[in-house]
Amino acid sequence: MTDNSIALRVAATLAFEELGLLSVGSAVETPSGVDALPAAVSVAFDGAHAGCLTLRVSDDVFRAIAENMLGLDGEEAEPWRWDALGEMANVICGNALPYILGPSACLTLAPPARGAPPETRGASHIELEVVTGRARILLDLAERRRQ
Amino acid sequence: MIDRSDAPAAAQAPLTVLVADDSRVMRAMIIRTLRLAGIPLGAVHEAADGEAGLGILASEPVTLALVDINMPRLSGLDMLARLGRPTARGPRVIVVSSDGSDARAAQVMEMGHGFLHKPFAPEDLRDAVLRALDAPDHDR
Amino acid sequence: MPATRTNGERIVGVGAMCVSNTGERLVAHALGSCLGVAVFDPVARVGGLLHVPLPASTDDRERSRGRPLEYVDTGVPALFRDCYRLGASKARLRVAVAGGASAGDATADGFQIGKRNLIMLRKLLWKNGILIHAHDVGGTRVWRTLSLDLATGRVWLRTPDREGEL
Numbered sequence: 001m002t003d004n005s006i007a008l009r010v011a012a013t014l015a016f017e018e019l020g021l022l023s024v025g026s027a028v029e030t031p032s033g034v035d036a037l038p039a040a041v042s043v044a045f046d047g048a049h050a051g052c053l054t055l056r057v058s059d060d061v062f063r064a065i066a067e068n069m070l071g072l073d074g075e076e077a078e079p080w081r082w083d084a085l086g087e088m089a090n091v092i093c094g095n096a097l098p099y100i101l102g103p104s105a106c107l108t109l110a111p112p113a114r115g116a117p118p119e120t121r122g123a124s125h126i127e128l129e130v131v132t133g134r135a136r137i138l139l140d141l142a143e144r145r146r147q
Numbered sequence: 148m149i150d151r152s153d154a155p156a157a158a159q160a161p162l163t164v165l166v167a168d169d170s171r172v173m174r175a176m177i178i179r180t181l182r183l184a185g186i187p188l189g190a191v192h193e194a195a196d197g198e199a200g201l202g203i204l205a206s207e208p209v210t211l212a213l214v215d216i217n218m219p220r221l222s223g224l225d226m227l228a229r230l231g232r233p234t235a236r237g238p239r240v241i242v243v244s245s246d247g248s249d250a251r252a253a254q255v256m257e258m259g260h261g262f263l264h265k266p267f268a269p270e271d272l273r274d275a276v277l278r279a280l281d282a283p284d285h286d287r
Numbered sequence: 288m289p290a291t292r293t294n295g296e297r298i299v300g301v302g303a304m305c306v307s308n309t310g311e312r313l314v315a316h317a318l319g320s321c322l323g324v325a326v327f328d329p330v331a332r333v334g335g336l337l338h339v340p341l342p343a344s345t346d347d348r349e350r351s352r353g354r355p356l357e358y359v360d361t362g363v364p365a366l367f368r369d370c371y372r373l374g375a376s377k378a379r380l381r382v383a384v385a386g387g388a389s390a391g392d393a394t395a396d397g398f399q400i401g402k403r404n405l406i407m408l409r410k411l412l413w414k415n416g417i418l419i420h421a422h423d424v425g426g427t428r429v430w431r432t433l434s435l436d437l438a439t440g441r442v443w444l445r446t447p448d449r450e451g452e453l
Contacts, residue, residue: 019266021413023403069176070172083172091265094246095245107246107248108217110217180418184418269418
């Protein structure tokens with residue numbers, strides 16, 4: 001596991017457990033196919049560094065995040081699912097980047113957008129067991145800018 | 148490690164609240180927590196960006212503002228900069244953000260506001276609000 | 288194990304609960320990854336203490352049958368229900384929690400029972416619109432003793448390092 005993927009794991013565990021009230025288990029060695037993780041949101045950021053963080057989750061995790069964040073049952077939470085997933089990605093991004101870019105790096109995060117940009121080869125990633133489902137976090141950093 | 152909360156705010160006049168966050172679900176969570184905490188609430192206003200937040204601060208007698216940093220149109224920090232330094236008659240402000248950088252937290256503290264890091268437990272938000280309401284004016 | 292009485296205290300063992308309005312003192316000893324959940328209604332003067340070891344009855348339906356107090360998801364609702372039966376009101380109940388420690392590093396604590404207990408409790412309380420009034424939770428290999436004095440509603444916490452009101 002690279003330093004960046006450790007940072008993603010720490011930040012994602014914190015967000016899933018504190019905000020989503022979902023227990024996080026082990027890191028998954030064999031990544032799931034995109035079909036198994038159908039719900040995706042991405043958060044672009046800019047400032048000391050530019051890039052994008054993508055969060056993909058399995059369907060049961062997608063449902064559980066909204067239900068738990070709002071304390072609602074099943075269908076009641078349906079209109080909130082994308083907002084809840086977006087906030088989860090935002091919190092993971094905000095918590096992971098200081099570990100990766102240093103605690104003094106000031107960044108601006110764009111609002112979460114539904115869907116995922118195409119994956120690039122240099123991206124850091126981690127996939128985690130989350131209760132009965134899975135979540136995959138992918139961080140794509142652009143080249144560091146000239147100061 | 149021992150955390151404890153009483154609700155001294157219960158005896159106070161109802162608060163007029165602004166919750167400025169571009170996340171609808173986070174606004175709902177914050178408002179639900181304030182209601183569950185037994186904090187006396189009057190009008191609760193929501194803003195999804197800094198411009199809308201400034202508009203509410205200009206037109207409503209807001210006594211407690213919970214403000215996200217990363218918002219479209221105008222960030223929470225720019226919104227608060229336009230508001231100026233905290234005054235005895237202005238709202239108590241808590242910045243609630245997922246930005247974990249030391250630089251950001253220091254910036255907020257220098258502005259004289261409270262800071263609560265996301266993710267937080269609802270009890271953490273309640274305690275931050277009670278601390279902000281209890282703080283004497285010269286500590287703000 | 289049922290609650291047992293010793294020296295004027297009622298000891299609440301693992302997987303047990305005691306709810307009362309008779310002003311006695313309830314104690315849960317040596318909470319590690321287990322949770323001690325104390326609730327008290329200062330108006331009805333009703334309270335209870337639950338000493339619960341595991342997070343979810345759904346993890347092992349066969350084993351959990353007939354053992355609701357051994358799981359957070361069934362034990363905590365039972366604690367509140369019994370308090371309501373003695374006249375407590377949800378709006379007045381004050382909740383204090385201790386325990387939920389980790390057994391050690393990832394190898395020693397692969398199941399993360401303490402953390403999962405806390406997450407289950409938070410989920411249950413948040414869904415039911417209840418905030419925790421006082422807590423001392425988490426840490427690694429921390430052994431806590433939690434007691435509730437039903438005469439006053441005061442909750443006490445003792446660890447090997449310290450003792451005081453929670």
